[in-house]
Amino acid sequence: xxxxxxxxxxxxxxxxxxxxxxxxxxxxxxxxxxxxxxxxxxxxxxxxxxxxxxxxxxxxxxxxxxxxxxxxxxxxxxxxxxxxxxxxxxxxxxxxxxxxxxxxxxxxx
Amino acid sequence: xxxxxxxxxxxxxxxxxxxxxxxxxxxxxxxxxxxxxxxxxxxxxxxxxxxxxxxxxxxxxxxxxxxxxxxxxxxxxxxxxxxxxxxxxxxxxxxxxxxxxxxxxxxxxxxxxxxxxxxx
Numbered sequence: 001x002x003x004x005x006x007x008x009x010x011x012x013x014x015x016x017x018x019x020x021x022x023x024x025x026x027x028x029x030x031x032x033x034x035x036x037x038x039x040x041x042x043x044x045x046x047x048x049x050x051x052x053x054x055x056x057x058x059x060x061x062x063x064x065x066x067x068x069x070x071x072x073x074x075x076x077x078x079x080x081x082x083x084x085x086x087x088x089x090x091x092x093x094x095x096x097x098x099x100x101x102x103x104x105x106x107x108x109x
Numbered sequence: 110x111x112x113x114x115x116x117x118x119x120x121x122x123x124x125x126x127x128x129x130x131x132x133x134x135x136x137x138x139x140x141x142x143x144x145x146x147x148x149x150x151x152x153x154x155x156x157x158x159x160x161x162x163x164x165x166x167x168x169x170x171x172x173x174x175x176x177x178x179x180x181x182x183x184x185x186x187x188x189x190x191x192x193x194x195x196x197x198x199x200x201x202x203x204x205x206x207x208x209x210x211x212x213x214x215x216x217x218x219x220x221x222x223x224x225x226x227x228x229x
Contacts, residue, residue, distance in 0.1 A: 097159075
């Protein structure tokens, strides 16, 4: 069972866009479209932001988007707002387990 | 309101045991897969264990295999995690999370978590 690879941190100014990558293998990200992204503010439970690579649950703004190319998934947040500052985790189904990324801290400058 | 609520965390000595519970409400518990995900202090999320809708199939992360047992009670709408042979590396907030295998195939509902501390 392997973890997915994310950058430790990214940053952007209000109004800008940032992209967080999530690299796996053909056994997880590359093999399934069950890639999801979670936002976690300090002391809070994770919140689902993207599922099925590109889909947004109701209530998640359309400035949040997801994509995938091969074994790398990406989360893009455009029009950054102060409340976007949080930790973000990618996750992929891997057949008999779920793999999470190590998490990326997004700082809004 | 759709929600899950964990309980049972606390301080336990190394080598000890603990059973966590997760009470589900606001949805048809028997229609969803359920999982435990943990987060060590200052660290990232780690999937721990999952159980199928029927309860017939269970899955475990390598770090807990052979020590933890997941189960569910459809009459009490409750998910459990029996944790044995606990070590310092098991210290974490343990979250209960729902997976909708008919729809999102993701963890769409999370509890607030219960803290487990393994220390002498």
